[in-house]
Amino acid sequence: MTFPGTPTLRITRAQHRTIIGHCFDGLPDEACGLLGGPAIGAMEEPTGVITEVFPTRNADASSRTYTVDGKDMLRAMRTMDERGEVLVGCWHSHTHTEAYPSPTDVRTATANPNWIYVIVSLKPEHGAPVLRAYRIRDGAVAEVPVELMG
Amino acid sequence: MPVEVRLPTLLRQYTDGTASVTADGATIGEVFAAIVGQYPGLGGQLIDDSGSLHKFVNVYVNDEDIRYLDSLGTPVAEGDVVSILPAVAGG
Numbered sequence: 001m002t003f004p005g006t007p008t009l010r011i012t013r014a015q016h017r018t019i020i021g022h023c024f025d026g027l028p029d030e031a032c033g034l035l036g037g038p039a040i041g042a043m044e045e046p047t048g049v050i051t052e053v054f055p056t057r058n059a060d061a062s063s064r065t066y067t068v069d070g071k072d073m074l075r076a077m078r079t080m081d082e083r084g085e086v087l088v089g090c091w092h093s094h095t096h097t098e099a100y101p102s103p104t105d106v107r108t109a110t111a112n113p114n115w116i117y118v119i120v121s122l123k124p125e126h127g128a129p130v131l132r133a134y135r136i137r138d139g140a141v142a143e144v145p146v147e148l149m150g
Numbered sequence: 151m152p153v154e155v156r157l158p159t160l161l162r163q164y165t166d167g168t169a170s171v172t173a174d175g176a177t178i179g180e181v182f183a184a185i186v187g188q189y190p191g192l193g194g195q196l197i198d199d200s201g202s203l204h205k206f207v208n209v210y211v212n213d214e215d216i217r218y219l220d221s222l223g224t225p226v227a228e229g230d231v232v233s234i235l236p237a238v239a240g241g
Contacts, residue, residue: 032238042159042167060239064241067239068239070208070210070215074210103241108237108239110237111158112160
C-alpha cells in the first residue's frame with residue numbers, strides 16, 4: 001500500500017555510504033540516525049530531498065532495539081534549525097532481520113506521521129546491506145520509494 | 151520565573167500552531183502544569199497516567215536531558231529554554 005502524496009526519498013550515494021557505514025560500525029548492536037531536509041507546511045511534509053544524514057548513538061546499546069541518543073537528536077535538530085530545514089525522518093539497522101518495520105517500530109513511530117523511516121537490513125543471507133524506506137501511520141506501514149542520486 | 155518552552159511539530163496542534171510558549175514555574179513539572187493550564191490538550195502528551203514524563207518525549211533544559219537530571223523535578227530559572235522533542239526509538 002501507499003499513503004497519498006508519498007514522496008520519493010532521494011539520497012545521494014555519499015549519504016547512502018554514511019548510513020550503511022554507521023550500521024556496520026554499530027555491530028553487533030543496532031545503529032541509528034536522523035535525516036534532515038526541506039519540508040513543506042505546518043506538518044513538515046518532506047519533499048524527499050535529504051540535505052543531511054546524522055549518525056547518532058544508540059542509547060539502548062542493543063542488538064534488538066534502538067533509541068536515538070537525546071543529545072545527538074538535539075544537536076541534529078539545531079543544525080537543521082540554522083538551515084531553515086527540519087528533521088524529516090530517521091534510520092536504523094536490523095542486524096538479522098528484514099528491512100521492514102518490526103512490531104516495535106510500528107508501535108513507537110510517534111514522532112510525526114510524515115516522517116520517513118529508513119531501515120537497513122544487515123541480515124547475512126542477503127550478502128549485502130538492503131536499504132528500504134517507509135511511512136508508518138496509526139499502525140499501518142507503507143513503502144516509500146528510494147532513489148539514489150549522484 | 152518565565153521560561154520559554156519549544157514544542158515539536160506534532161504537539162503544535164494543541165497550541166493553535168504555536169511553536170514556542172512561555173510559562174512560569176520553578177521546576178519542569180510546574181512549567182508543564184502551567185502550559186497544560188493554557189493548552190489542556192497537551193496534558194496527556196507530556197505526562198503519562200502515572201504522573202511521570204511521557205516516554206515518547208524527550209525534554210531538555212538548555213542542552214541537558216531532564217531524564218539525567220531530576221526529571222519533572224528539574225529546576226528551571228528565568229532565561230532557561232526548555233525544548234521538547236519526540237523520542238525516536240524502535241526495534
